[in-house]
Amino acid sequence: MSNIETEHVKNASVKAVDARATWEEAMRGAKLRDAEFTSISGAPRKPLYTPEDARVDYANDLGYPGQFPYTRGVHPTMYRGRLWTMRQFAGFGSAQQTNERFKFLLDHGTTGLSVAFDFPTLMGYDSDSPRSLGEVGQVGVAISSLADMEVLMDGIPMGDVSTSMTINGPAPILLAFYIACGEKQGVDPKLLRGTVQNDILKEYEAQHAWLVEAEPALRMITDVMEYCSEHVPQWNTISISGYHIREAGSTAAQELAFTLANGMEYVRRGVAAGMDVDEFAPRLSFFFDAHLDFFEEIAKFRAARRIWARKMRDEFGAKNPKSWMIRFHTQTAGVSLTAQQPENNIVRTAVEALAAVLGGTQSLHTNSMDETLALPTEKSVKIALRTQQILAEEIEVTHVADPLAGSYFVEAETNRLEEEAEAYFAEIDRRGGVVPSIHSGYIQREIHHSAVIYQRAVEKGTKKVVGVNQHVEDVDAAPEIEIHRIDPAVESEQRERLAALRAKRDDAVVRSELDAIRSACKDGGNLLERFVSAAHAYCTLGEIAEVLREEFGEFHEPSIF
Amino acid sequence: MADRKIRVLVAKPGLDGHDRGAKTIAAVLRDNGMEVIYTGLHQTPEMIAETALQEDVDVVGLSILSGAHMTLFPRVKAALEERGMGHVLLTGGGIISKEDMASLADVGFVKLFGPGTRTDDIAEWIQTAMEARWKNEEVSG
Numbered sequence: 001m002s003n004i005e006t007e008h009v010k011n012a013s014v015k016a017v018d019a020r021a022t023w024e025e026a027m028r029g030a031k032l033r034d035a036e037f038t039s040i041s042g043a044p045r046k047p048l049y050t051p052e053d054a055r056v057d058y059a060n061d062l063g064y065p066g067q068f069p070y071t072r073g074v075h076p077t078m079y080r081g082r083l084w085t086m087r088q089f090a091g092f093g094s095a096q097q098t099n100e101r102f103k104f105l106l107d108h109g110t111t112g113l114s115v116a117f118d119f120p121t122l123m124g125y126d127s128d129s130p131r132s133l134g135e136v137g138q139v140g141v142a143i144s145s146l147a148d149m150e151v152l153m154d155g156i157p158m159g160d161v162s163t164s165m166t167i168n169g170p171a172p173i174l175l176a177f178y179i180a181c182g183e184k185q186g187v188d189p190k191l192l193r194g195t196v197q198n199d200i201l202k203e204y205e206a207q208h209a210w211l212v213e214a215e216p217a218l219r220m221i222t223d224v225m226e227y228c229s230e231h232v233p234q235w236n237t238i239s240i241s242g243y244h245i246r247e248a249g250s251t252a253a254q255e256l257a258f259t260l261a262n263g264m265e266y267v268r269r270g271v272a273a274g275m276d277v278d279e280f281a282p283r284l285s286f287f288f289d290a291h292l293d294f295f296e297e298i299a300k301f302r303a304a305r306r307i308w309a310r311k312m313r314d315e316f317g318a319k320n321p322k323s324w325m326i327r328f329h330t331q332t333a334g335v336s337l338t339a340q341q342p343e344n345n346i347v348r349t350a351v352e353a354l355a356a357v358l359g360g361t362q363s364l365h366t367n368s369m370d371e372t373l374a375l376p377t378e379k380s381v382k383i384a385l386r387t388q389q390i391l392a393e394e395i396e397v398t399h400v401a402d403p404l405a406g407s408y409f410v411e412a413e414t415n416r417l418e419e420e421a422e423a424y425f426a427e428i429d430r431r432g433g434v435v436p437s438i439h440s441g442y443i444q445r446e447i448h449h450s451a452v453i454y455q456r457a458v459e460k461g462t463k464k465v466v467g468v469n470q471h472v473e474d475v476d477a478a479p480e481i482e483i484h485r486i487d488p489a490v491e492s493e494q495r496e497r498l499a500a501l502r503a504k505r506d507d508a509v510v511r512s513e514l515d516a517i518r519s520a521c522k523d524g525g526n527l528l529e530r531f532v533s534a535a536h537a538y539c540t541l542g543e544i545a546e547v548l549r550e551e552f553g554e555f556h557e558p559s560i561f
Numbered sequence: 562m563a564d565r566k567i568r569v570l571v572a573k574p575g576l577d578g579h580d581r582g583a584k585t586i587a588a589v590l591r592d593n594g595m596e597v598i599y600t601g602l603h604q605t606p607e608m609i610a611e612t613a614l615q616e617d618v619d620v621v622g623l624s625i626l627s628g629a630h631m632t633l634f635p636r637v638k639a640a641l642e643e644r645g646m647g648h649v650l651l652t653g654g655g656i657i658s659k660e661d662m663a664s665l666a667d668v669g670f671v672k673l674f675g676p677g678t679r680t681d682d683i684a685e686w687i688q689t690a691m692e693a694r695w696k697n698e699e700v701s702g
Contacts, residue, residue: 119576119627123603131605134632135576208578208602248581335581339676372676374628374656448584455585459679468677486628559601561571561587 023048036462040293041251042453043416054411061306065401069309071302071414072402073360074325079398084356085363086388087164087329091116091141092375093490095151098141102156104378108385113156113194114164114365116140117174122209124170124545127494136491139375140166144494145540147501149177150184159187163194164239164329169211171198172220173544176531179232183536195236195285195329198224201262204438204555206447207244211545214435216552220527221266222273225280227528236285238266239329246289247335249451252300253417255289257424258443260307264425265434267316277316281323290352290359291333297352298404299413301359304328307418330356331365337372340467345369350387357391358404364388375484441558448560498540505538513537514547521551567691570618572600572609574637577627582654586622589680590687606633610640613649619694620687623653630657635668650690654678 027047037045046053056062063069066076075081088110091098102113117140120132126144127136136142143149158181167174175196182192200217203210211217221238228235242259250258263284270280288304290297308326312318332352337345346369353366366384368376376384392398404410431437438444457463464470513534520530534544571587573580580602591597598616600609613621623630623637634653641647654674657665662673672690674683 119578119629123576125576131576133636134629135627138628139577139626203578208580209576249585372656374658448581448588451581452585452588455589455680459681557601559599561584561591561597561599 020050036457039252039296040291040454040463041253041296041450042457043251043253043296049408049412051408054408055415056411062405068313068321068324070305070325072405074305074327074362078360078401079357079392080401083392083398084361085112085162085329086110086385086392087112087114087363087365088381088385089114089116089164089166089331089365090381091118092139092484093137093141093486094493095141095143095148096154097137097490099152099154099156101378102152105381105385106156106161108382109389110385112162112164112363115152115166117165117167118142119209120144121174121541122167122169124173124211124541124549126498126540126542127491128498129542132491134491136494137486142490142494143174143177144498144542145501145538146177146180146184146535147497147538149174149181153178153181153185157187158182158185159191161193164197165194166197168197168200168203168207169209169217170541170545171196172224172528173531173535173541175224175235176528176535177541179532180535189232190234192232193234195239196224197241197287198238199241199262199287201265201434201438202241202244202259204557205245205258205262205443206248206250208557210555212548212552213555214438216521216548217555218266218269218435219273220548222269222275223527225270225283226273226275227526228283229275229279235283237280237283239285239287240266241287243287243289243331245447246291246333248447249335249454250447251450252291252293252296253420254424254446254450256300256304256307256417257421258447259286259288260304260311260421261425261428261434263308264311264316267312271316277312277318278320278323281312281316281318282320286326286328288328288330288356288361289333290330290356290361290364292336292348292352294351294355295404295407295410295413296417297355298359299410299417301328301330301356301361302402302405302410302414303417303421305360306414307421327362329363329365330359330361332356332367334367334371337367337369338465338467339372341473342369342373344467345372346383346387349384350391353387353391354397357397358402360402370484375486377484439558441560444558445560501538501540509537510534510539510543513539514543517544517547518551521548565695567595567620567687568598568616568618569595569620569622569687570598570600570609570613570616571622571624572604572612572637573602574604574606574609574623574625574633575627575629576603577625577629578602579626580624582626583624586624586654586680586683590684593681593684593688595684595687606636606640609637610644610646613641613646614644618649619691620650620652622683622687623651623655625653625655625657628656630655630665631661634665634670638669650687650694652683652687654683 062071065073090101119135125131127142225237228237240263242255246255309324312324332349368380368384370380517530587597587599
């Protein structure tokens with residue numbers, strides 16, 4: 001370098017130091033708004049981020065889209081190659097009503113189905129169980145047997161659509177109904193595409209729809225992985241979900257940490273069951289929340305990809321790049337919606353959905369504005385879908401992969417979230433792993449504390465929510481929005497359908513199928529294989545679940561508040 | 562009367578697992594000086610009434626987000642009455658429409674809270690209602 005150039009560089013750096021000092025001086029003297037400058041998760045925020053805050057080694061920490069560590073996205077082309085899947089979660093009432101909603105969504109451009117089940121189905125009870133009273137079809141569709149699944153998928157070509165089923169405890173049973181239903185439509189299981197949530201660990205931690213104790217539940221999950229890798233190879237056998245952890249009140253860092261900790265636990269179980277990590281890891285998928293804190297969320301998605309890639313390659317020794325990639329679905333944050341001034345929820349959802357897109361999601365559900373009040377109406381569902389279509393088609397954000405990379409703030413947030421997640425991994429290890437951390441209530445307590453802190457902040461007004469603690473309107477002046485109600489007849493009709501089914505089927509076959517399941521529980525035979533066979537004999541969900549409850553024991557939650 | 566503590570049972574009827582609200586309310590009521598018992602999840606009306614009896618509570622608060630409130634709330638009330646616990650103060654919250662709140666008021670759930678309610682408002686309502694009851698008991702007793 002010439003003397004003149006050296007002098008120039010020196011002057012520039014002196015200028016930079018001076019500029020920083022001047023700025024800091026100005027900040028010290030300035031009068032700032034009376035506000036708490038923290039993320040929605042309560043993480044401190046600086047007023048400005050500079051290269052010093054965002055230390056990244058480009059090749060190791062970011063790389064290129066489609067390359068390790070995938071911080072910049074899992075596909076080389078990202079949305080230039082293919083847009084995200086617009087997958088709207090739906091399900092209510094009877095299988096027939098949901099079938100009609102599915103056809104409505106397919107007609108309006110949705111590209112994948114996503115089934116919401118009612119609580120009895122989620123908990124493994126038939127619609128005619130005394131435990132199901134008042135709940136049949138309320139928050140999702142009631143599916144008690146293959147017969148209901150046949151109605152649900154009627155007229156929908158199962159070899160062509162991809163279907164995501166949000167079910168966990170009884171997931172292997174519902175997947176068996178789906179496989180059997182495909183077979184009845186004449187579709188080879190090898191052609192079935194979709195996802196079953198099947199993530200029991202986060203059920204114990206957050207969502208609380210479980211069937212049996214943790215260890216046998218984990219065994220059923222490895223049974224599903226093994227069976228599907230041979231017979232249903234295009235099926236995503238598990239969707240490891242942070243969504244419910246976040247909705248239960250966790251921070252962004254906790255959502256990231258607990259979800260990935262659960263993911264690593266499933267990988268350990270798969271390996272312990274004798275599978276090669278690359279045999280099942282490519283079929284693992286993930287599901288995150290998109291909350292309101294725009295930059296924290298984008299950073300969370302980026303951090304998730306980087307952490308998973310590093311863990312899978314460096315700790316689990318996966319060789320297949322598909323095992324390193326975290327592919328995920330995102331749903332906008334249900335908890336961020338307000339009952340007050342519900343139309344404002346359209347805006348919240350749009351902001352959250354944009355964060356998911358800029359964070360590189362593979363598929364997306366946008367919530368409807370009226371979901372804090374009741375099930376969404378067709379009109380509000382359509383607005384939610386249109387929101388995604390506007391993001392995809394109008395605003396020109398889909399051309400550039402990972403467009404916020406290199407933002408000092410976003411890189412600093414990405415680093416922070418990775419560090420906080422690592423600290424949680426270490427703490428969970430110290431406590432003996434995920435299952436002991438659930439049994440002791442540690443994870444549930446962490447989530448609950450965050451929920452209470454946030455609720456307190458909203459009530460004190462340090463976290464602002466329009467319509468709730470800011471710009472409040474008289475409740476009675478609020479426009480009434482149309483409420484989607486479930487007809488109580490759904491429950492009585494379901495009972496009748498089940499009674500007819502039980503009368504019609506071959507009881508001897510049903511009994512022998514249930515006995516075979518009982519034996520497989522004891523001797524370790526693959527349970528999904530047994531469930532598919534039992535599905536064809538029209539054994540019901542509740543009958544199969546009852547065998548599992550008897551053989552494996554129910555899960556008892558530690559009571560914490 | 563000033564040092565008498567209000568005993569509250571926070572309960573989750575039905576199969577719905579959404580307990581963020583119930584647990585937050587439980588913590589807030591405890592912070593407000595009440596003695597709080599939380600049932601845990603997936604409770605039948607009979608289980609709730611049995612716990613209310615065993616714990617001899619003054620208040621039962623139900624939290625529900627499954628849409629099954631029109632079926633389950635009246636059954637909780639009936640199960641309480643069967644056990645001689647018809648006198649407890651009943652309240653609750655969740656995703657419950659205004660019309661449903663009005664019908665449930667007729668069976669004894671005089672006050673139900675919807676989404677977006679301040680937790681302190683719930684604590685204050687329980688406090689006021691219980692103080693009024695105890696005052697009446699003193700007058701009549």
